[in-house]
Amino acid sequence: MQIVAVGWQVYQLTHSAFDLGMVGLVQFLPALFLALVVGHVADRYDRRKIARICLFIEGLAAAALAVGSYHGWLTKEAIFAIVFVIGATRAFESPTLQALVPGLVPPKLLPRAIAWSASATQTAVIIGPALGGFMYVMGPSAVYTSSSVLFIGASLLVSLIRIESVLPRREPATVKSLLAGIAFIKSRPAILGAISLDLFAVLLGGATALLPIYAHDILATGPLGLGLLRSAPAVGALSTAIFLARRPLSRRVGHTMFAAVAVFGVATMVFALSHWFILSLMALAVLGASDMISVVVRSSFVQLETPDHMRGRVSAVNSVFIGTSNQLGEFESGVTAAWLGPVHAVLLGGVGTIVVVVLWIRLFPTLFGLDRLANPHAATTATVKTS
Structure with missing residues (x-):
């Protein structure tokens, strides 16, 4: 809802x-x-507490947008400042939640867990933009007020997660430990290929x-209509x-x-050329479906190939790639549209x-030929305690 309103x-x-x-x-x-710092934080401290605090701050930021809009002092610059806080x-x-999920289920169930988690997220993404567009009629x-309430509610729900596991020994914050996530990804070309493929595809498309x-x-x-367009990919x-x-991919996952x-x-090309609302919705729905296949394969592969004590730092680097493709991709789209027009x-x-x-098929043949998702760290899974 907040994305549509902003x-x-x-x-x-x-x-x-x-x-x-x-x-x-x-x-x-x-x-x-903040990429190097947040990964180290996610590997040193309770990931549930980090997520809870972040969601609460987002709730306060949404409340500031609501107050500013209601009293009429919310300018373009003020919106950018508050959005900057949300981004921080x-x-x-983001990397904290990515690193948290593998500790909730056995490794063999991780692809299904990621798919179900994505289902929950996409349900919200479907309902949210449409509801946000409808509610915008009221201002x-x-x-923003509704978003604030939901963010704070999410913060409370995260506090209900219970995990029986031993927290890893807090590694001293050194330059080597801060750069460990980058070094790990660099040492595994298939992981680098997976996250960089998403980076450039979404950045451009x-x-x-x-x-x-x-x-x-x-x-x-x-x-x-904007709300419906936002919901279509979801x-x-x-x-x-x-x-x-329900039916996780079992073979030829790279292809x-x-x-x-x-x-x-x-x-994306079909949507660019469409002037018919229904066709535009259909193109965006196909766009969302194809992106979800890539997300589930890539996320499962990266998390399964990464040991738990490294997941925060690797997820932080991955989040930079995702953020680059999404947020920086939005900037690239805005600049290109200002030069060439939105359609072009x-x-x-x-x-x-x-x-x-x-290009990536030629640069990363091992990733392209990946057949199955492996389980190299099956012994490190935490036991989950319901609350």
């Missing part, structure tokens, strides 16, 4: 594609500068930052995630992941995604 409010204030891109940039920069908070939250403060322009200027649907992603949770990224690029910018991104797939 995007629509910024575009109403500025009518600038560049400023829409700036929303993504100011969220990404904290993750980039998520820099800690942005209504959307991301069209979501320009959805306010498509909804306002090309498809003429208004904020409710509809495709949710259906795919549920399918993968499947590369094929999914190629479909992502084609769907999205079309060029789709073509670029196809080119990346072809």
Whole structure:
């Protein structure tokens, strides 16, 4: 809900594609500068407490957006400042949650757990933007207030997680330990290939930052239509995630992941050229479905190949790649749209995604030929205690 409100409010204030891109940039920069620190924190301290604190701060940030909108002092600069705080908070939250999940289930169930977790997330992503677009009729403060309540509620729910496990020995904070996540990924080309494939594919092919322009200027649907456009990728992603949770991929996972990224690029091109609202929704749904296949394979592969004491730092590096592809991708889309126009910018991104797939097949043949997801760290799993 908050993403829709911020995007629509910024575009109403500025009518600038560049400023829409700036929303993504100011969220990404904290993750980039804090990457080494947050990974070390996630490996040294209770991951549940970190997630709980982060969600609570996000709730306070959403409350600030609500108050500013209600009293009319929320300017473009103020929105960017608050979004920067949210970005800094998520820099800690994202790798912490990624590293937390493998400790909740046995390794053999991790791909299903990631798929079910993605299903829950995508359900919220479907409901949230549509509801946010509908609630925006009552004003942005209504959307932000609801978001604040939900963030604080999520913080309380995280506190209910119980895990019976021994916390790892706190490794001294040295330059070597801070850089350990980078060194680990560098030593395993297949992991580097998996996360960099997602980086460049979404960086080039991301069209979501320009959805306010498509909804306002090309498809003429208004904020409710923007909410539906935002939800469409999640509809495709949710259906795919549920399918993968019930029928996880067992063979030729490398081929499947590369094929999914190629479909992502084609769907992006179709959306770029569409002037029909229904076709645009369908293209975005296919885009979301193909991206979910890549996410489940990549996330399962990276987590299964990483020992628990390293997961925070590896997840932090992975989060930078994800943030680069999402937030920096939004900035790239905004800048390209300002130069070439939104249609040509999205079309060029789709073509670029196809080119990346072809190059990565040649650069990372081991990843492309990956047949099964392995279980190298099965003995390190924690036992879960329900609360």
